[in-house]
Amino acid sequence: MNIDLNFIGIIIAAVMASSVPLILAATGELIVERSGVLNLGVEGMIIIGAISGFAFMMSTESIVIAIFGAMFAGIIISLIFGFLTQTLLTLHVPTGLALTIFGIGVSAMLGKNFVGLPGKEIPVFFENLDKITFIGPILFGHSIIFYFAFVFPFFVYYFLKKTKMGLIVRAVGDSHHVATDQGINVILVRYLCIMFGGAMSGLAGAYLSLVYTPQWIENMSSGRGWIALALVVFATWNPLKVLVGALLFGSISILQLHMQAAGVRIPVQFLSALPYLLTILVLVVISRDDRKIKLNTPNSLGKTFYKEN
Amino acid sequence: MGSLIKIEKRNDISNSILLFSPVLAIILTLLSGAIIFYFLGFQPLEALKIFFIIPIADLYGFSELLLKATPLCIIAIGLSFCFKTNNWNIGAEGQLIFGGIVSGGVALLFYNQEGFFILPIIILTGALGGAIFALIPAILKTYFNTNEILTSLMLVYVAKLLLDYLVVGPWTNPEGFNFPETRMFSDSARMPLLFEGLRIHAGIFIALMLVALSWFIFFKTFLGFQMKVSGLSLKTARYAGYKGKKTILLVFIISGACAGLAGVGEITGPIGQLYREISPEYGFTAIIVTFLGRLNPIGIIFASLIVALTYLGAESAQIFLQVPKSIGQIFQGLILFFLLASDFLLYFKVKFLITQKKNEY
Numbered sequence: 001m002n003i004d005l006n007f008i009g010i011i012i013a014a015v016m017a018s019s020v021p022l023i024l025a026a027t028g029e030l031i032v033e034r035s036g037v038l039n040l041g042v043e044g045m046i047i048i049g050a051i052s053g054f055a056f057m058m059s060t061e062s063i064v065i066a067i068f069g070a071m072f073a074g075i076i077i078s079l080i081f082g083f084l085t086q087t088l089l090t091l092h093v094p095t096g097l098a099l100t101i102f103g104i105g106v107s108a109m110l111g112k113n114f115v116g117l118p119g120k121e122i123p124v125f126f127e128n129l130d131k132i133t134f135i136g137p138i139l140f141g142h143s144i145i146f147y148f149a150f151v152f153p154f155f156v157y158y159f160l161k162k163t164k165m166g167l168i169v170r171a172v173g174d175s176h177h178v179a180t181d182q183g184i185n186v187i188l189v190r191y192l193c194i195m196f197g198g199a200m201s202g203l204a205g206a207y208l209s210l211v212y213t214p215q216w217i218e219n220m221s222s223g224r225g226w227i228a229l230a231l232v233v234f235a236t237w238n239p240l241k242v243l244v245g246a247l248l249f250g251s252i253s254i255l256q257l258h259m260q261a262a263g264v265r266i267p268v269q270f271l272s273a274l275p276y277l278l279t280i281l282v283l284v285v286i287s288r289d290d291r292k293i294k295l296n297t298p299n300s301l302g303k304t305f306y307k308e309n
Numbered sequence: 310m311g312s313l314i315k316i317e318k319r320n321d322i323s324n325s326i327l328l329f330s331p332v333l334a335i336i337l338t339l340l341s342g343a344i345i346f347y348f349l350g351f352q353p354l355e356a357l358k359i360f361f362i363i364p365i366a367d368l369y370g371f372s373e374l375l376l377k378a379t380p381l382c383i384i385a386i387g388l389s390f391c392f393k394t395n396n397w398n399i400g401a402e403g404q405l406i407f408g409g410i411v412s413g414g415v416a417l418l419f420y421n422q423e424g425f426f427i428l429p430i431i432i433l434t435g436a437l438g439g440a441i442f443a444l445i446p447a448i449l450k451t452y453f454n455t456n457e458i459l460t461s462l463m464l465v466y467v468a469k470l471l472l473d474y475l476v477v478g479p480w481t482n483p484e485g486f487n488f489p490e491t492r493m494f495s496d497s498a499r500m501p502l503l504f505e506g507l508r509i510h511a512g513i514f515i516a517l518m519l520v521a522l523s524w525f526i527f528f529k530t531f532l533g534f535q536m537k538v539s540g541l542s543l544k545t546a547r548y549a550g551y552k553g554k555k556t557i558l559l560v561f562i563i564s565g566a567c568a569g570l571a572g573v574g575e576i577t578g579p580i581g582q583l584y585r586e587i588s589p590e591y592g593f594t595a596i597i598v599t600f601l602g603r604l605n606p607i608g609i610i611f612a613s614l615i616v617a618l619t620y621l622g623a624e625s626a627q628i629f630l631q632v633p634k635s636i637g638q639i640f641q642g643l644i645l646f647f648l649l650a651s652d653f654l655l656y657f658k659v660k661f662l663i664t665q666k667k668n669e670y
């Protein structure tokens with residue numbers, strides 16, 4: 001009986017681990033969208049974070065520098081998007097797509113010399129406690145990014161609901177004209193939110209290349225950025241629901257991996273397609289209720305803001 | 310003193326800037342390309358020559374340019390219908406693959422037969438396959454209010470995995486030593502080659518026909534007019550009796566069919582069978598082509614040639630400079646960045662306040 005419980009604990013830990021990058025990227029993007037900006041470049045920012053984190057780790061052997069380096073790289077590349085959409089007033093959708101294409105290209109370029117290298121050992125917390133039955137593997141023996149991911153949505157929830165800055169972000173996203181009449185610098189707020197989203201996507205990428213599969217593989221984000229974007233809609237722009245959604249996706253990916261390993265008589269490719277099909281299904285179920293989506297979508301989402309002066 | 314630069318919204322879009330901004334974007338892309346090559350440790354002009362000129366310096370190179378521009382042009386023509394009406398179909402890659410799967414399946418049925426009727430059936434089923442695959446996000450958008458960007462993109466992954474399943478599983482070549490590929494198609498299932506020794510095939514005529522057809526629809530039919538108005542102002546279009554849902558379904562069918570045709574062109578043209586990677590992300594790159602071509606059929610011809618060059622240039626850079634192929638994607642991203650940025654001049658006037666004041670006094 002004990003062994004079973006431990007196994008379940010390990011499975012739950014695996015589900016949580018696979019949902020970490022989704023939580024980080026989706027919660028970051030949620031702030032961006034709450035400020036009225038639709039950045040479709042999440043996939044590109046994640047992959048840039050992944051290669052930067054790995055490169056910093058290999059050259060400095062410092063996890064701190066690797067993590068902050070990845071976040072910094074995410075910020076830099078998000079600033080391209082910010083400059084184009086906020087200062088040069090470009091359309092959000094194609095700009096985000098360009099960011100993804102650009103990010104994938106740049107990451108493959110930067111990663112040329114890192115392909116196939118084994119990653120470095122990452123410090124984990126409470127290593128010895130993970131022998132405790134069931135709760136051991138769930139709660140202990142994880143990296144700092146893991147723990148951060150599971151408290152992060154609560155912070156963002158508090159920030160949006162209870163702080164003045166959070167109110168400003170929501171105001172900017174719901175009506176940039178009213179916000180600007182209140183003396184809020186809409187463009188500045190959006191720049192900051194975009195940078196925040198970039199940092200979080202960068203961190204998600206760092207988790208992939210440093211912790212989840214500690215090596216650099218081209219295109220290793222494999223659509224997680226897009227799933228993160230879907231999660232924001234699924235969560236109806238509520239950070240706590242992002243957590244639920246990410247765990248749901250985590251379970252599906254772990255479930256399909258275990259079904260593959262167990263040799264279930266379903267072709268591997270069909271199992272691998274499950275997370276993507278589930279994304280579509282979930283989006284349909286959530287979006288069917290027209291009013292619910294309209295109530296929760298930031299009103300200015302994806303609209304270009306131009307201030308007459 | 311406030312900011313020195315004043316930005317003013319233009320009341321009407323200037324036609325000269327409409328043509329000028331793609332040119333500006335290409336010049337800026339070349340400039341930043343030179344900078345990138347410089348930092349990679351190459352002589353910038355030499356590297357740019359290897360990227361942009363060497364690949365098309367001879368007849369074979371030029372024919373390869375046309376070969377790669379063909380699918381880009383076909384997909385972009387379809388996407389222009391979507392983007393004109395603010396439908397963000399970004400899953401053309403999936404529609405291309407699904408069209409390839411359906412038409413490839415038909416081609417495999419006739420693998421040991423010859424006949425003039427085979428190729429037309431393959432072409433039609435390919436278009437049909439792409440259209441059906443594009444209908445999924447369209448129906449989800451119209452009847453379930455679901456965001457088409459995300460659904461169409463997710464379906465790309467599904468199509469890729471389906472193709473992977475078929476070529477390693479049920480459709481794999483029985484005499485193929487377990488390679489992940491199908492049998493070769495029969496000669497009747499292949500696009501006729503235009504010249505001996507070159508890979509360029511009859512698919513280019515499909516592209517040109519679609520260009521002409523879309524030009525006619527955009528500028529000479531009521532449907533084209535409706536699409537233009539609905540893209541500019543949905544309210545106005547509704548007032549004029551525009552049926553939103555029908556148009557959404559229609560533009561998705563058109564763009565899916567086009568992407569499917571591009572898939573047919575690839576598998577019956579240069580490839581001749583099905584395997585895992587029948588498209589080097591033409592479906593995504595075509596989005597750039599559509600914007601660079603200003604959603605205009607003639608513009609798309611030029612844009613597809615320019616963007617096709619980034620594929621050839623990347624191969625050439627890989628061979629002569631030992632730079633990863635992904636440099637092509639960097640250039641593609643840059644073109645789109647600069648194009649969107651140049652559009653700033655399209656919608657806004659930049660005025661320098663200092664000169665203005667001098668004029669006043």
